[in-house]
Amino acid sequence: MSEVFVRVAVRIRPLLPKEVLHNHQVCVRMVPGSAEVMLGSDRLFSFDHAFGPTASQDEVYESCVQPLVESLVDGYNATVFCYGQTGSGKTYTLGGGSLDEDGGIIDCVAQDVFSLLGEKEKHSDGVEATVRVSYMELYREELRDLLELHTVHKELHIREDEKGNTGDEKEKNHKNE
Template sequence: MSEECVRVAVRIRPLLPKEVLRHHQVCVRVVPSTAQVMLGSDRLFCFDHAFGPTASQDQVYESCVQPLVESLLDGYNATVFCYGQTGSGKTYTLGGGNQDEEGGIIDRVAQDVFLLLGKKTLNSDGVEATVRASYMELYKEDLRDLLEPHTIHKELHIRDDERGNTGKTVMHM
């Protein structure tokens, strides 16, 4: 893995059945054996990773995220976020989730965090670990606690943290 602080991966999802039925065409493809994508026939873009429509959830996780989980347990901070227009595959890549889909990044991170913590605590006497997780949705101006989906009306507010403008914190999570 490169030493860059910020790395960008692009994932091209397959056409959906409804898109195939409507004869939509694929307009972007990965240049084989590179991290480049070609838009149309002559516009080339470079990324740190490029995944085509046949890439598995495993491949995306192993190349882009797993190394971050390992460094997390060495004390580093890590952020992974998905960006893209509606329907481009952010939820699928992060969550997967439908019964017939493979699990996404969140499932795999959770599994690996506990697996690696298990190994660490086994190998080092007296080491204890606490894992805290929050899962929220910010849609327009509304925040939802996705670990308590029934509390739609729960009063959640974004505030500056005690250090001022450098971070944000959500009250009442």
Template sequence: MSEVCVKVALRVRPLLPLEVLQNHKVCVRIVPDSTQVMVGSDRLFSFDHAFGPTATQDEVYNSCVQPLVETLLRGDNATVFCFGQTGSGKTYTFGGGNLGEKGGIIDRVAENVFSLLGEKKNSDGVETTVRVTYLELYMEELQDLLESHNTDKELFISKNDKGNTVVVGAKEIVVTSAEELLSIVEVGNVLRHINITGMNEHSSRSHTILTLQVVKGFPNSNPSLKSSCSSKLCLVDLAGSERARKGNKGSQHKESAHINRGLLALGNVIRVLADRARNNCNSTHIPYRDSKITRLLQDSLGGTAHTLMVACVSPSHHSVDETVGVLQRAAKARRIRNCPTATSTHTEAD
């Protein structure tokens, strides 16, 4: 079983107009013709991809996300997750609901998946179904964004018979086009917890997990059996980390506390997995069960998926402490090793 390392793409957003008016200084720069980033004058970090403020959505997608879509359609699991401080450009990068040139990762994945499936159908005739789930993790409670929040339904994180992480009770919808998929995402986004905070006028107060499951049916020499291959792509938009001193109060402070605890647990999992890879030791306990977000990402970090972390940062000197924290976690994530495997099943014909 071959191992692959988690890939990390760094994206530095431009200074915002208000930051320019307030004379914020740029303290984060991409080293020209490299995948390295310099913080201040003496801190250097290396990644698999590095995108500066002028990088387009196309550049980000084509360089590091599109290969994962091709991986998905070959039968392997894949994950893309956005990580960074609130207000660092994650929502713009991730997108959802815009098929234009500003469309983000979700929009381009939707187009790419169905375009490639159309080409493959014309060439091999394999029957393929795409199923979608869309979940939110808010205040450590899972909620289904494909159903009204007033439904009395509990969701459970579990392992299936293949050892993969699944959410029991999540609603699945079969989609047949990019437009249908993005319409579902838009409807789900209406139910998301989003609020104005001291750091962001459109702040996600929860983590979201959009999963595309591709199921392919193949002819079998034994007519009493059906052969199929199932793979999934998880698109995970993590809520941004927030410092208490940034001014959130009341319910927003409680939300921030839950977000930060989950991200701290994620940071601990990344650290343990990175240390295990560096020391070539497989016996170390990995604290996946310290939070629900780390349980949901168990297949993606040290598991069976091809994984890309998109780390988003602000260039402002006002955010340098948060930026360095994100870069340190992202640098450690590059050392994590996964063992991607294809899943095929044989079931009795009806």
């Protein structure tokens, strides 16, 4: 795996029917043939990946997440972090739309992880894997586990040491050993 630790992608969603009904205008456009986005008529932003309103779930997954899954099965950690305002399309990208549409990133990751682990098991004796998954929502500094049905919102406490490093107590204790 290359030494790039963070990649940033942007996905521009189409206008919602409600927005079309109220004559809202598109203000974010893709620059053709690039990973750049234009805001308004003069503000240009560059990303590692950029997807327009017609991009498919598969296109986003294959470009941004599938390489992470392949590295994950080789023993690397991977995180997909979705950020944006309410209504920007995070849930759609992660979870997919209705049952008639393609699944989102979560569906594709689950399928690929277990498929790749199955392939590794076929070609190796005694390979054992443990899969741990987190699906968290951070909203207004409250953290919620989306895999736990009856989770109460928990206040997020970010701990910082005297050098400005962040992490939880368990992580800090491990580093001191």
